Amino acid sequence: MNKQNIYWQLYQDDPILKPGFPSPILADPSFLFPENCPDGLWHLFAHSIFGVQEFLSEDGIHWNKRTTVIWNAMRPFIFFEDGTYYLYYEKYKFLHVLMSWFPFRKWKSHIEVRTSKDLKSWSSPKKVITPKFPFHKDSKYGESVSNPCLLKFGKKYRMYFSSSLVFIPDCGFCEPKHITVAEAESPLGPFSYFSDPIISPNEMDPFCNLGAGSIKVIEWKGRYLGFQNGIFWNPVRKESCSAILFLQSEDGINFDRINQTPILGPTGRGWKASHVYACDVKYSETEKIFILYFNARNKAHWTQGKEAIGLFVGKVEESKTSGTKPTKRVTKQKTMPKKKISKPKAKVKKSKR
Numbered sequence: 001m002n003k004q005n006i007y008w009q010l011y012q013d014d015p016i017l018k019p020g021f022p023s024p025i026l027a028d029p030s031f032l033f034p035e036n037c038p039d040g041l042w043h044l045f046a047h048s049i050f051g052v053q054e055f056l057s058e059d060g061i062h063w064n065k066r067t068t069v070i071w072n073a074m075r076p077f078i079f080f081e082d083g084t085y086y087l088y089y090e091k092y093k094f095l096h097v098l099m100s101w102f103p104f105r106k107w108k109s110h111i112e113v114r115t116s117k118d119l120k121s122w123s124s125p126k127k128v129i130t131p132k133f134p135f136h137k138d139s140k141y142g143e144s145v146s147n148p149c150l151l152k153f154g155k156k157y158r159m160y161f162s163s164s165l166v167f168i169p170d171c172g173f174c175e176p177k178h179i180t181v182a183e184a185e186s187p188l189g190p191f192s193y194f195s196d197p198i199i200s201p202n203e204m205d206p207f208c209n210l211g212a213g214s215i216k217v218i219e220w221k222g223r224y225l226g227f228q229n230g231i232f233w234n235p236v237r238k239e240s241c242s243a244i245l246f247l248q249s250e251d252g253i254n255f256d257r258i259n260q261t262p263i264l265g266p267t268g269r270g271w272k273a274s275h276v277y278a279c280d281v282k283y284s285e286t287e288k289i290f291i292l293y294f295n296a297r298n299k300a301h302w303t304q305g306k307e308a309i310g311l312f313v314g315k316v317e318e319s320k321t322s323g324t325k326p327t328k329r330v331t332k333q334k335t336m337p338k339k340k341i342s343k344p345k346a347k348v349k350k351s352k353r
Contacts, residue, residue, distance in 0.1 A: 006290070007315045008263045015271055015296075015308035017055065017063050023048035025307035028075040028147070028214075029293040030280040031060075036080050038118055044293065045087065046309060047074040052089050054119075060291070061311070069122065070114070075214075075278065079150045079187060085116045086187045088148035088159075091125070107142030107165060107174065113188065128189045129161055129182060135197055141165040141174050147214035147278060151224075153252060156183050158217075159191055166201070166211045168231065168240045170300045171275075175211040175231045175242075177201065181253065198253055199228065207232050207245055207262060214278045217252060224252040227281050227292065230262075239300055241266050242275035244292075244312075264294065264312055271308055272296030279312070290314035 019026035031044040042057040051071035055063040070076075072092055079086040092109045111129035114122040131143035138144075147162040162176030178197035184190060199212045208230035215228040226247035234241045243265030247255040264276050279294035292312040299305040 005317045007317070009313055009315070010264075011061070011311040011313055013270070015310050016061055016293075017044070017046070017309035019048060019306060019308060020065065023050060024305070025049060025295075025297075026053075026309055027295040027307045028278045029295060029309050030077045031282070031291075031293055032078055032080060032085075033282060033284075043078070043119060044309075045069065045076040045078055046295070047076060047089075052076045052087075070125075073112070075147050077148045077150065077216075077280070081152070081187065083117060084187075085119055086113050086150065087116070087122065088113045088128070088150060090144075090146040090148070091127075106140075107144050109144050109146060111145050111148050111159075111161060115188075126188060128191060129159060131163070132193055133163075133195065135178050135180070136163040138165050138177070141167060144174075144176065146176055149214075149216045150187060151217050151219065151252070153183070156185055157187050158183050158252060160215050160217055162212065162214050163197065166231070168210060168300075170239050171305075172302045176213055177211045179212045179215050179228070199255065201231070205230070205232070207243060209233055210240060213242060215247075216279060216281050217249075218281055218283060220283055224249040224255075225258075225281075226255050227279050228255075229277050229279065229294075237268070240275070242277055242297075244276055244279060244294065263314075264292075266296070271298050271306075272310065273298045274300045274305060277307070288316040290316070 026046050029046045034040050034042050037043050042060045044055045052069045052073045054066045054069050056066050057063045073089040076089040090109050091112045112125040113128050114125050116122045129145045131137050131145050144165050145161055145163050149160040151158045159182045163180050164177040165174035166177040167174050179199040180197040181194045182191035201208055201211050203209050209232045211231035213229040213231050215226050217224055217226045228245045229242050230245050231242050243262035246258045246263045248258050249255045266274055275297040277295045279292050281292045283290050295307050295309050297305045297307045
């Protein structure tokens with residue numbers, strides 16, 4: 001039996017993608033490896049205050065904007081299967097994201113999908129998830145379903161998404177309150193909703209006491225790994241925060257934390273001083289590394305804060321119980337960053353179940 005040790009480290013201290021004027025944010029990245037793209041390039045989708053934008057890269061580090069794919073949309077997720085690309089996103093009305101920052105403006109959104117065969121031409125939108133249950137809505141702040149993440153689960157497709165809203169006073173805007181699930185026999189739906197959320201805020205949880213934020217789930221070595229950005233109040237700093245929590249599950253529904261503290265959180269200074277938000281994660285079997293793109297915020301309040309995108313890498317070392325020493329070398333190829341990933345001080349061990 002093998003034991004996996006996962007060493008997490010920032011690729012670099014600075015962001016790899018910054019927002020372009022006049023948008024103060026570039027957020028919620030989702031990406032494709034070059035081997036899954038017709039042009040052999042890395043593709044990354046993220047949103048500004050105007051809509052979902054697409055970026056291209058030869059190495060996963062240096063990016064150029066290609067186009068704005070969808071206006072008045074946010075929080076994209078790209079899914080690829082059998083030659084078809086499925087781009088999911090949260091859709092809202094024109095200028096609604098700007099007006100939502102002002103008091104007494106209720107939010108309303110749904111999740112749509114567009115498909116493509118070449119990552120150039122996209123189909124007409126199809127609405128796949130709408131606010132339905134009471135925990136999808138808040139009487140004061142509005143109706144919200146957001147942060148889609150699609151995963152093939154046996155013969156079905158499972159959609160993880162955030163729902164409802166909670167107001168964060170020091171930010172001046174709302175964040176997602178719950179995380180829930182829907183299932184379908186096709187990536188295009190129709191989806192059957194779970195009647196209860198799978199993750200909700202808990203006032204006793206130091207890293208998820210305000211809102212559940214979002215989650216990205218991947219299958220890995222017979223179980224499911226979750227990467228959740230919990231929203232919480234930091235009593236020491238006396239401000240709200242968000243950090244990425246590393247979870248695992250046997251069934252993709254009931255999640256436990258692999259480690260009790262976040263693997264990536266705010267630093268109190270610099271471009272990720274205030275909040276570390278949503279991410280997208282993929283695993284390279286060849287190199288035994290996780291590639292994780294995330295966005296972070298430097299100041300809490302919407303009138304001051306800016307958001308950019310960074311890169312976080314998890315190196316997997318396997319050793320047999322016989323005591324064989326794990327390899328220390330990280331090879332280089334097109335599907336991973338060129339910078340060598342050194343072992344950080346803290347080691348995260350995958351828990352035994």
